[in-house]
Amino acid sequence: MWFIKDGAGIACVVLTYLIMTGVSSLVIKVAILQLDEEEYINGPICICFYYFFLFLAGFSHLKAMLTDPGSVPLNSAELPKVNEYKDGKPKFYCLRCRCNKPSRCHHCSTCGRCIMKMDHHCPWVNNCVGHYNQKHFVLFLLYIELSCIYSFIMLGMRASYCFSHEKAELCLRPRQEVSFDLFIGVLSFFMAGIFGLFVGVMMQDQLTCIINNTSGIDELKKTLVEKRPVKVNLEETFGGPFGILWFIPTSLKRQSNDMVEIELT
Ligand SMILES: [Zn+2]
Numbered sequence: 633m634w635f636i637k638d639g640a641g642i643a644c645v646v647l648t649y650l651i652m653t654g655v656s657s658l659v660i661k662v663a664i665l666q667l668d669e670e671e672y673i674n675g676p677i678c679i680c681f682y683y684f685f686l687f688l689a690g691f692s693h694l695k696a697m698l699t700d701p702g703s704v705p706l707n708s709a710e711l712p713k714v715n716e717y718k719d720g721k722p723k724f725y726c727l728r729c730r731c732n733k734p735s736r737c738h739h740c741s742t743c744g745r746c747i748m749k750m751d752h753h754c755p756w757v758n759n760c761v762g763h764y765n766q767k768h769f770v771l772f773l774l775y776i777e778l779s780c781i782y783s784f785i786m787l788g789m790r791a792s793y794c795f796s797h798e799k800a801e802l803c804l805r806p807r808q809e810v811s812f813d814l815f816i817g818v819l820s821f822f823m824a825g826i827f828g829l830f831v832g833v834m835m836q837d838q839l840t841c842i843i844n845n846t847s848g849i850d851e852l853k854k855t856l857v858e859k860r861p862v863k864v865n866l867e868e869t870f871g872g873p874f875g876i877l878w879f880i881p882t883s884l885k886r887q888s889n890d891m892v893e894i895e896l897t
Pocket residue numbers: 726727728729730738739740744745746
């Protein structure tokens with residue numbers, strides 16, 4: 633099984649799950665259950681929806697973390713000939729992995745491997761985002777974004793309920809002190825909004841790269857990439873023609889000859 637043994641990455645993953653479970657428990661406690669008690673919404677149905685998004689976010693995260701992002705086999709090629717060096721370094725060969733590097737393949741020092749179509753190394757999924765797990769990473773962002781929007785709506789509904797004149801006393805402690813739950817609710821409301829915006833920007837960045845057949849590293853290195861129809865780029869990343877599987881983190885088929893298919897340039 634593919635798993636990167638990196639202490640900082642593992643700590644970030646634990647933190648990710650703590651945030652996901654902590655925030656969701658708070659939203660359920662201070663917003664959904666309260667609104668249900670006040671017969672404003674159907675609590676069990678709303679909680680099921682919430683857990684559905686969180687389950688898909690967690691599942692996508694696990695797939696992004698445990699999927700080989702497109703590592704090139706180690707010790708798979710002989711040292712290059714003298715004329716294949718540029719500025720003292722081999723042009724298409726990784727001295728650390730002792731393999732030929734297809735175009736748009738980069739060595740990740742954290743993973744210790746050359747990764748096909750590497751976008752970036754993400755500590756939050758403790759893995760590189762590359763050719764075979766970009767779909768899972770994008771789905772993780774999508775379901776976290778939906779969870780944030782959902783939390784934002786639920787907390788907003790709770791806040792508007794509390795601040796409406798005739799029902800305000802239901803949400804406030806005696807002597808009009810603001811309750812701890814209300815404080816947590818308002819704080820979570822703003823956190824959900826800010827975090828939702830941040831994840832939305834990351835998702836937009838990923839989708840722009842996929843649509844343009846490029847990656848974070850390609851953009852940094854200003855690599856010239858092949859212009860292809862958007863449909864082809866999306867199908868390559870999401871593993872086939874548009875359908876329900878685009879929204880479920882199913883594995884992409886790894887071709888035994890994909891190292892050959894990517895031309896050395
Ligand atoms: Zn390498």
